[in-house]
Amino acid sequence: MQVSALLMAAGRGARFGADAPKQYLPLLGRPVLRHAAEALLRDGLVERLLPVCAPGEEARVAALLDGLPGVLAPVPGGDTRQRSVRAGLEALASAGPAADAVLVHDAARPVVPAGTVARLLAALAEAPGAIPAQRVTDTLKRGDASGRIVSTVPREGLWRAQTPQAFRFPELLAAHRAAPGEATDDAGILEAVGGAVALVEGSESNVKITFPEDLSRVAAGLSAGLMPR
Numbered sequence: 719m720q721v722s723a724l725l726m727a728a729g730r731g732a733r734f735g736a737d738a739p740k741q742y743l744p745l746l747g748r749p750v751l752r753h754a755a756e757a758l759l760r761d762g763l764v765e766r767l768l769p770v771c772a773p774g775e776e777a778r779v780a781a782l783l784d785g786l787p788g789v790l791a792p793v794p795g796g797d798t799r800q801r802s803v804r805a806g807l808e809a810l811a812s813a814g815p816a817a818d819a820v821l822v823h824d825a826a827r828p829v830v831p832a833g834t835v836a837r838l839l840a841a842l843a844e845a846p847g848a849i850p851a852q853r854v855t856d857t858l859k860r861g862d863a864s865g866r867i868v869s870t871v872p873r874e875g876l877w878r879a880q881t882p883q884a885f886r887f888p889e890l891l892a893a894h895r896a897a898p899g900e901a902t903d904d905a906g907i908l909e910a911v912g913g914a915v916a917l918v919e920g921s922e923s924n925v926k927i928t929f930p931e932d933l934s935r936v937a938a939g940l941s942a943g944l945m946p947r
């Protein structure tokens with residue numbers, strides 16, 4: 719099985735609010751996106767890794783990933799995550815032998831526990847998509863614009879989706895080409911065309927860096943040996 723991966727790094731990091739997009743910030747001496755790439759490649763199951771970055775940042779991203787095996791020349795993304803993923807999928811489709819499976823991973827997620835990629839790929843035998851996710855443990859409230867509770871949302875059956883998300887390549891490409899509107903993850907795009915997506919156990923360590931405190935939390939967790947690396 720030919721497995722390719724997209725490393726999604728074309729975001730601006732508006733909520734984080736640093737001078738540089740969060741994927742370029744240092745985490746224990748290496749940029750966040752290099753951690754994310756190393757985590758994807760660690761188990762040796764991903765043959766090709768295609769970074770998708772903001773237009774004009776291709777050389778910078780290539781330099782930051784220098785020396786890692788199977789990294790392709792970065793391609794420019796779009797102004798939404800969905801458009802960036804589409805650009806990456808189209809580039810993969812026209813670059814060399816077609817992938818059987820593709821992983822789509824956020825460059826802003828530096829920690830992917832060992833074994834995650836293998837479990838996701840194994841799940842593709844049963845479904846065209848598989849994602850790591852965790853059951854919701856907090857009580858969920860719906861609020862109105864003024865910050866008052868409207869209702870309590872039953873958390874039964876609710877999961878928080880993470881990445882890397884794994885797909886049979888032809889199915890994800892077709893779903894993206896057909897997809898209406900905007901989805902915040904790729905499972906949502908497959909779901910929109912009726913594709914089945916399996917839930918695989920995710921990890922609390924797989925933090926998406928969104929706010930500065932997330933970066934501090936991951937740095938502390940890695941330093942203390944509490945997160946896999």
Ligand code: CTP
Pocket residue numbers: 726727728729730731732733734739741770795796797798799800802803823824825826827926927928
């Ligand atoms: N991403 C992308 N192209 C976009 C938007 C996002 O490749 N147009 C990537 C980001 O670089 C990130 C991942 O998708 O690795 C998840 O997105 P998110 O956490 O929302 O990152 P940003 O969009 O950069 O952050 P913000 O929404 O706060 O601006």
Ligand code: MG
Pocket residue numbers: 729
């Ligand atoms: Mg965003």
